[in-house]
Amino acid sequence: MAATEQARRPAWKTLLFSYEALLLLVLVAEWLFFYFAGTTMNRRGVVVGFGTLDRQFDILRHSCEIGLLAVALTPVIITGGIDLSVGSLLGLCAILFGKFWHDGGLTIPTAIALTLVIGAAAGGLNAALITALRLPPLIVTLGTYSLFRGLAEAITHGAITYTNFPSAFLFLGQERWLGLPAQAWVSLPIGVAIWMLVHRMTFGRSFRAIGFSPDGARYAGLPVNRRLALVYVIAGVVSAVAAIIYTARLGQAKADAGTGYELFAITAVVLGGTSIFGGTGTVHGTMIGVAAIAVLKNGLACLPVVMRMNAAEEMSGLLTGALLLVALTAGVLPKIISELRARFHLGAKT
Amino acid sequence: MKSFLPRVSALLVLFLASLVAAGAADSKLVLAMLPKAKGNAYFLSVKGGADKAARELGVQLLFDGPTDTDAAKQNEIVENWITLGVDVIAVAAENKEGLSTALRKAQKQGIKVISYDADVMPDARSFFVNQATPQGIGFALMDEAARLCNEEGEFAIITASLTAANQQEWEKNIRKRLATKYPKMKLVAVRPSDDIKDKAQSEATALLSANPNLKLLMAISSPGVPGAAEAVKQAGKVGQVKVIGLGLPNENKRYVHEGVTDSVILWNTDHLGYLTVYAGVALAKGELKKGDKEIKAGSLGTFEIIEDNILLGKPFIFNKSNIDQFDF
Amino acid sequence: MRHYFRELSVAAVLLVLLAALAIFAPAFYQPQPLLSLATREAPTLIVACGMALVIIARQIDISVGSQFSVCSVSAALLAAMHWPLALVLPASVAIGAVLGAINGALIAGLGLPSIVVTLATMVTLRQGLNMLRQGEWVSLPDNVQWFGLSQTVGQWLLVAAALALLVALGLAMRHLAGGRFVYAVGSDAEAARLAGIRPRLGTFFIFVFMGALTGLAAMMNIIQSPQVQPLSGVGLELKVIAAVVVGGVAISGGRGNLWGAFAGLLLLACIAPALTHLRIEAYWEKAIQGAIILLAVVADGLRSRKGDA
Numbered sequence: 008m009a010a011t012e013q014a015r016r017p018a019w020k021t022l023l024f025s026y027e028a029l030l031l032l033v034l035v036a037e038w039l040f041f042y043f044a045g046t047t048m049n050r051r052g053v054v055v056g057f058g059t060l061d062r063q064f065d066i067l068r069h070s071c072e073i074g075l076l077a078v079a080l081t082p083v084i085i086t087g088g089i090d091l092s093v094g095s096l097l098g099l100c101a102i103l104f105g106k107f108w109h110d111g112g113l114t115i116p117t118a119i120a121l122t123l124v125i126g127a128a129a130g131g132l133n134a135a136l137i138t139a140l141r142l143p144p145l146i147v148t149l150g151t152y153s154l155f156r157g158l159a160e161a162i163t164h165g166a167i168t169y170t171n172f173p174s175a176f177l178f179l180g181q182e183r184w185l186g187l188p189a190q191a192w193v194s195l196p197i198g199v200a201i202w203m204l205v206h207r208m209t210f211g212r213s214f215r216a217i218g219f220s221p222d223g224a225r226y227a228g229l230p231v232n233r234r235l236a237l238v239y240v241i242a243g244v245v246s247a248v249a250a251i252i253y254t255a256r257l258g259q260a261k262a263d264a265g266t267g268y269e270l271f272a273i274t275a276v277v278l279g280g281t282s283i284f285g286g287t288g289t290v291h292g293t294m295i296g297v298a299a300i301a302v303l304k305n306g307l308a309c310l311p312v313v314m315r316m317n318a319a320e321e322m323s324g325l326l327t328g329a330l331l332l333v334a335l336t337a338g339v340l341p342k343i344i345s346e347l348r349a350r351f352h353l354g355a356k357t
Numbered sequence: 358m359k360s361f362l363p364r365v366s367a368l369l370v371l372f373l374a375s376l377v378a379a380g381a382a383d384s385k386l387v388l389a390m391l392p393k394a395k396g397n398a399y400f401l402s403v404k405g406g407a408d409k410a411a412r413e414l415g416v417q418l419l420f421d422g423p424t425d426t427d428a429a430k431q432n433e434i435v436e437n438w439i440t441l442g443v444d445v446i447a448v449a450a451e452n453k454e455g456l457s458t459a460l461r462k463a464q465k466q467g468i469k470v471i472s473y474d475a476d477v478m479p480d481a482r483s484f485f486v487n488q489a490t491p492q493g494i495g496f497a498l499m500d501e502a503a504r505l506c507n508e509e510g511e512f513a514i515i516t517a518s519l520t521a522a523n524q525q526e527w528e529k530n531i532r533k534r535l536a537t538k539y540p541k542m543k544l545v546a547v548r549p550s551d552d553i554k555d556k557a558q559s560e561a562t563a564l565l566s567a568n569p570n571l572k573l574l575m576a577i578s579s580p581g582v583p584g585a586a587e588a589v590k591q592a593g594k595v596g597q598v599k600v601i602g603l604g605l606p607n608e609n610k611r612y613v614h615e616g617v618t619d620s621v622i623l624w625n626t627d628h629l630g631y632l633t634v635y636a637g638v639a640l641a642k643g644e645l646k647k648g649d650k651e652i653k654a655g656s657l658g659t660f661e662i663i664e665d666n667i668l669l670g671k672p673f674i675f676n677k678s679n680i681d682q683f684d685f
Numbered sequence: 686m687r688h689y690f691r692e693l694s695v696a697a698v699l700l701v702l703l704a705a706l707a708i709f710a711p712a713f714y715q716p717q718p719l720l721s722l723a724t725r726e727a728p729t730l731i732v733a734c735g736m737a738l739v740i741i742a743r744q745i746d747i748s749v750g751s752q753f754s755v756c757s758v759s760a761a762l763l764a765a766m767h768w769p770l771a772l773v774l775p776a777s778v779a780i781g782a783v784l785g786a787i788n789g790a791l792i793a794g795l796g797l798p799s800i801v802v803t804l805a806t807m808v809t810l811r812q813g814l815n816m817l818r819q820g821e822w823v824s825l826p827d828n829v830q831w832f833g834l835s836q837t838v839g840q841w842l843l844v845a846a847a848l849a850l851l852v853a854l855g856l857a858m859r860h861l862a863g864g865r866f867v868y869a870v871g872s873d874a875e876a877a878r879l880a881g882i883r884p885r886l887g888t889f890f891i892f893v894f895m896g897a898l899t900g901l902a903a904m905m906n907i908i909q910s911p912q913v914q915p916l917s918g919v920g921l922e923l924k925v926i927a928a929v930v931v932g933g934v935a936i937s938g939g940r941g942n943l944w945g946a947f948a949g950l951l952l953l954a955c956i957a958p959a960l961t962h963l964r965i966e967a968y969w970e971k972a973i974q975g976a977i978i979l980l981a982v983v984a985d986g987l988r989s990r991k992g993d994a
Contacts, residue, residue, distance in 0.1 A: 050384060055442030062440040069433045089800075136979070140986030143936045145745075145800075149927060150978035157972025165519025165549075165968045170454040181458060257429055257455040263520040266427065270804065283798040308421070308437045317420045320395060320434075321816040324424070328809030335797045335805075343795060396820025396915070424815050425919075519968055548967050554914045555906065559725050563958035566718030567710065580914055587910045591721050591836060608822060611911055 026280040026338065027292040034299045041306030057309040068180075068188045068256065070301040072097070072249040072265070074294065076272035077279075078198050079245035081293045082205055082238040084276055087218040087285025088137065088144035090239065093246045093272060095155035096129050097265030100250035102159050105169025105260030115176050123247045129155060130243020134236035152269070159262040169260040180255025190252045197245060202290040204241075214238065218285025274327060275300055278334050300327055388637050389419040389438045390630075391448040393475065393523075394426045397552065398605050399579050399626055400449075402685040403474070406630030413655055414638050419443065426521060426552075428452040435459040439466055445637040448482075449474035452522050457481035469640045473633040475523050479665065483640055483647070486633045487666040488624040491523070495530025497622055497672050498601065499539070502573050505599045505619055509541035510572035513564045515585055515602075517552045517578035527577050527603075545571065550581045557584025558591075565592045576602035582621060586612035606675050606683040613680050620676040624669055627685045628657060636667055691933030692945040694984060698977075699952045702959060710962035724840040724909065726954045727847035728753075728902035730947065733925040734854050735898035737946040740929055741858075742891050743871040743938025744792065744799040749899050749925065751810035752784045753918030756903035758814060761823035761913035770832060770908075778900040784810070785896020789889035796885075807922070814915055823913040830911055843905055855943040867891065872939030927974070928953050931981040952977070 046058030056062070076093045083090050100122050107118035129151070136147045179189050205211035213234050216224040225231050254260045279296030281288025303326055308319040316322075390407055392400035404420050411418035419438070423430035428451045436459050438446055446463055450456040450472060460470050460481040473486035489497075502512055514531070516524040528547065535542060545568050550557035561574055561584060574589065576582040582602035586609070589598050600618040605626065612618040635654035639645035645652055651659045652667060661668050675683065706713040713719075732749055739746050760777035764770065784806070791802045831839025858864035866887055869877040874884040907913050932949025934941025953974065960970055 049442040050386070050444070051442075053442055055440060059440050062437075065433075065436050065440060069436070136983065136986070140983060141989075142982050142986045145936050146930050146982050147979070149923070149930070150975050150982060152975070153927075153971050153978060154975030157970070157975050160519055160968045161972050163968075164966070166525050168452065168454070168522070177458075253429065257432060257452075258458045259428070259452060259455045261428070261452065261520060263428070263518070270808075273801075274804065274808075277801050277804075283801050305437060308434070309441060314419055317418075318816050319421050320424050320430075321812045324808050324812030325816065328805040328807075328812070331801065331805040332791065332809075335801060336791075336795060339795050339797060396815050396818075398820065398822060401819055401821060424812070546961060546964070546967075548961065551920075553916050553919060554910070554912070555725070555917050558910070559722070559957065560961070562718055562721045562725070563961040566715050567712055567958075567962040567964075569712060580916070583910070583912060588721070591840075592717055607824075608912065611824075 027289060027295060029337075030278070030280065030292065030295045030299065030334070034295055034302065037299060037302050037306065041302065041309060045306050045309030047311070057306050062305065062309075064183070064188050066298075066301050066305050067191055069305075070297055071188075071190045071194045072253050072256075073268055073271045073275065073301075074297040075194050075197060075245050075249040075252070076242075076268055077275040077293050077297050078201050078290055079242045080272050080276050081279070081281055081288055081290050082201065082211075082214050083144075083242055084273075084281050084283060085205065085211075085214045085218050085285055085288045086235055086238055087221065088235065088238070089148065089273070089283075090133065090144065090242050091148040091269050092129070092133060092151040092155055093242055093249075094265040094268035094270075095152050095159070096126065096243060096246040097250045097253060097268060098262055099129070099155040099159040100126050100247040101254050101260040101264040102163050102167075102169065102262055104251060104254060106162065108172070109169050115173065119251055122251060123244055126243040126245075126247025126250070127240050128243070130240040130246075131236070133243070134239035137239065138232040138235050156262070156266075159264075163262045165262055167261075169254075170258060172254070172258060177255055177258055180252055180257070190256065193248065193252060197248065198290070198294060201241070201245075205290050210234065210237070215286055218282075218287075271300070274331055278331055280334075280338070299330070303327065303330070386416040386445070386638060386641055387419065387441075387443040388416050388445040388447065388634060388641070389421070389441075389443040390633070390637075391431060391434060391446065392420070392422040393431075393449045393451050394552075395420075395422045395424050397579070398608060402605060402626040403630035403633075405685065406627035406632075407634045408630075409627075410631045410634035410638075410655060414634065416634070416638055418634065423451075426451050426518070428455045431456055432459045435463060439463050439468065443468060445469045445471070445641045447471050447473055447486075447633050447637045448477065450477045450522075451475070453477050469637065471633065471637050471640060473629060484636060484645070484662075484665050484667055486629065486636055486669060488629050488669040489672045491526035492530050494603070494622070494672060495527045496534045497674075498527070498575060498577065498603070499531045499534035501601055501620055501622065501674065502575055503539045503542060505601065506542065506572045508539050511543045511545045511568055511570050512573040512575060513546045513548070513568065513571060514544065515548055515550050515557050515560055515564075515574065515576040515578070515581040517550060517581070519549045521578075524577055531575075531577075550576075550578060550584060552578055552580050554580040554584040554587075557581040558588045561585040561588030562592065565589065565594060565598060571598055573599045573601065576600070576604070578602075579604040579608065582618065583608050583612060586617040590615070590617050605685060606680050607685060609675070610680055613675070613677055616677075620674050621680070622672050622674050624672050625683075625685070629669055631655070631657060632660060632667065632669055689944075690988070691985065692942065692948055695932055695945060695948040695952060695981065698981075699948055699955070702952065702955060706955075706959055706962060710959075713958070713962045720837075720840050720844070722954070722958060723844045726950065727843045728905040729921070729925060729928075729954070730847045730950055731850060731898050731902040731905065732921060733928050733946050733950045734851055734943055735895040736925045737929045737932075737934050737941065737943050738854075738858075738867055738891055739799075739895050740926075740934050740936060741871045741938060741941055742867050742888060743874070744888060744891070745926070745936075746788065746799065746803045746892065746895055747922045747926070748784075748788060748803040748807040748810060749895065750918045750921035750923075751807045751814070752781055752896060752899045753903050753906075753921050754915055755784065755810050755814055756781045756900040757907050757913050757917055758818060758823060758915050760900075760904055761825060761907050764825050764829050764907070765823055767826060770829065774901075774904050777904040778897045781900020781903065782893050782897040785893045785899070786889070788896070789892030792892060793885040793889035811919075818915050820915055822915070825907065825911050825913065827911070829908055832908055839908070843909070846905070851943060851947055855947075858943060868939055924953065925950070927978055931978055933981075933985070949981075 041057045046056040104122040107113045275296040279292035304323040457478040470482040471484045472482045476485045548560040574585045576585045582604035586600045604621045609621045792799045870884045928950035929946045932945035
């Protein structure tokens with residue numbers, strides 16, 4: 008019934024009342040709040056804090072890697088799957104990239120290409136186990152989550168750190184190009200490409216069909232296994248890209264790179280309105296989700312109150328968790344209200 | 358839009374600034390201090406000292422860090438402080454090279470940088486408040502171990518995590534001292550504990566049963582020392598296997614008195630925080646310059662400076678005779 | 686026999702590992718260290734039992750590690766205030782049950798997905814604890830360790846309690862209505878509803894039970910040493926989920942049992958000490974763990990494919 012109602016609405020109205028629009032509103036409100044409450048003047052009379060352009064660029068730089076992972080995870084979750092291994096794969100790719108360049112004597116571009124191949128292969132391993140053996144993605148990627156991180160530690164003995172990358176490479180993570188942080192020029196096109204894939208191509212429709220009902224999709228003649236393999240391989244390749252950006256931003260590659268990133272990324276995807284059960288979700292929602300979390304984290308660190316409490320890190324974790332719960336509840340609220348109303352009316356009649 | 362936002366914001370900023378100025382918080386010098394990780398007893402104690410110094414000097418202290426060791430997060434926090442326009446940044450680096458990138462940027466913006474606890478690259482900071490060099494720590498631990506074992510026998514190390522940079526430095530120096538000075542001693546295993554006491558205990562239990570000739574357990578992460586001690590106690594090997602390590606007196610008092618742990622090595626972490634704040638503020642006010650030979654730090658008196666290292670003093674060995682005199 | 690194929694195959698892998706230890710590192714088999722190992726893993730077993738129930742009911746709970754920390758610290762604070770242990774124990778269980786009830790209310794009451802809800806509560810509880818306690822350790826009074834009993838008695842008591850709970854729950858799952866109920870909810874909630882049971886209420890109580898077990902486990906952990914670290918419990922969720930899954934409990938719900946979860950936990954718990962005994966460097970540990978999880982699920986996948994054909 009809800010669907011027909013939606014169909015009768017004009018397009019702009021659907022867009023305006025969509026979850027993503029609501030989230031965007033939250034993001035804007037959040038941004039404005041921090042802009043006014045988190046911008047101050049320091050002793051030297053310079054405007055500092057959240058409102059500065061530098062800070063906005065820092066937010067962009069700091070959210071590139073998690074943003075990439077989250078965007079790549081969106082199609083995975085839309086198909087009803089999940090990939091817990093992306094953070095570990097980021098670590099593995101980072102040290103392999105370092106190893107190719109430092110120990111293998113390869114040039115940076117060759118090392119990057121080889122790292123992307125590794126990322127694809129690792130994603131392919133997940134895909135093979137999930138599609139060929141029809142194993143649950145949660146379990147497969149829980150295994151590769153340990154395996155990839157374990158390999159990274161085994162290769163470096165945990166100890167080796169690759170540093171002293173050429174400055175032309177570090178430019179990618181630390182400098183600005185044409186007004187934007189350099190890594191944004193890599194991340195944004197990837198984001199747009201995945202958006203096109205999900206929202207402007209038939210692939211996206213098939214992802215949703217698979218997430219809605221894998222068997223139904225199979226009977227409808229969709230190449231379910233190939234489509235599923237595609238989303239996991241994309242997740243692998245994008246993790247490798249994130250690994251390279253991470254390495255360039257920090258100027259070092261080490262086996263602990265990206266620890267815990269999978270949880271941040273999944274949080275952003277879910278906050279962005281993608282259903283963890285699959286079937287629905289949008290890439291732009293994910294991007295807004297990433298931005299909402301990044302702005303929250305950064306903004307809190309600028310609030311004088313929070314600064315005095317010395318609790319920016321804890322509080323941003325706390326509020327991210329709370330925000331997620333509120334968003335989830337908001338998502339089901341209409342359903343619950345109508346349920347309660349139905350029950351109330353029933354109760355009144357009898 | 359372009360001309361609108363700055364104008365409105367400038368008005369609002371002025372308004373807010375006047376509000377804040379009423380609280381007079383804005384006129385204070387701001388010193389931001391980055392621990393390797395928040396929420397462990399070591400840095401909690403450092404913060405205690407830093408708070409005291411900040412009160413005495415009338416500066417605002419920001420103390421923030423990752424909730425668990427995370428090199429990338431350290432960078433992000435420093436970059437946040439840069440746009441926050443703090444006056445001084447004091448860091449304990451999880452990872453030298455990574456953090457130095459952000460600190461050089463801070464220096465370019467006129468922010469003074471010092472390091473404490475774990476140094477960064479020398480060009481990324483003005484001074485290092487040196488509580489003990491990795492060599493000093495590694496050698497002191499190894500010497501103490503050798504003394505307790507009469508310079509012969511097997512021993513094992515429990516570290517924080519395999520990837521923690523400072524642990525690796527210490528381990529390297531322990532191995533160096535071992536190779537050059539104690540040929541009759543043998544390092545049989547190095548096991549990680551992830552800074553979790555319970556895990557350290559499990560690892561120590563396995564080490565004890567796998568190595569019946571083990572004479573000593575050395576825990577170089579502070580939660581590891583009580584974990585190892587509890588394992589030795591539960592295995593009924595008190596006296597037979599000795600426990601030493603880097604740790605805080607309070608966490609280890611019980612085991613030292615019971616005779617399970619022989620000695621704990623550490624510097625005065627409270628003083629470390631205190632001295633760091635004094636040095637940072639002196640640097641920002643221009644009272645501390647390159648080439649100075651000493652610095653005065655409030656109630657603690659003067660400290661020697663060698664080149665760009667401010668020396669806190671030698672690491673301290675706590676044992677049964679003196680551990681009760683310390684409370685941190 | 687065919688019925689228990691999966692559980693038996695995990696047990697077989699475990700036996701191979703134990704046999705390898707018997708040949709290459711007989712020192713592994715000393716009574717005292719083994720008892721210590723068993724005592725250390727007793728709380729984990731309790732949590733794993735709860736997790737098996739949750740997963741059989743086609744849910745998941747990744748907040749158990751944070752729940753464990755919150756219960757540990759609260760119980761320790763109560764004990765440090767000289768509450769009698771006979772009160773601290775139920776208090777810890779009750780705190781766990783309340784935390785579980787929060788998850789349960791959100792999941793069963795509002796119909797939200799458990800993986801996301803517990804992800805949110807995991808982060809919220811962990812950071813809340815960090816904020817309130819700043820990582821400070823709690824020192825316990827002398828009479829808390831081993832309930833004031835001798836060490837050997839205390840250790841046997843903990844191991845026996847954990848095993849007794851396992852056996853009781855394992856039998857209940859097979860023979861009692863409540864146990865079959867969990868399977869019914871997990872295999873087909875709609876069918877269960879039509880059959881006249883209330884899956885949502887059931888799911889709620891499964892999470893409450895999970896929380897209560899976590900509170901019990903936290904208590905069993907804090908009496909093992911004189912100090913409590915708030916970090917204890919970090920990573921516990923992954924450990925128990927891996928154990929339960931390796932033990933053959935299907936993530937899709939309705940299939941598996943506690944004996945399998947027990948075998949899975951034993952296998953994973955033995956890996957770290959086995960590496961120490963076999964003198965394999967520590968940096969291989971995670972890779973080996975991942976490989977074992979993958980092998981277990983691949984074996985499962987291959988077998989069920991054969992079943993299909």
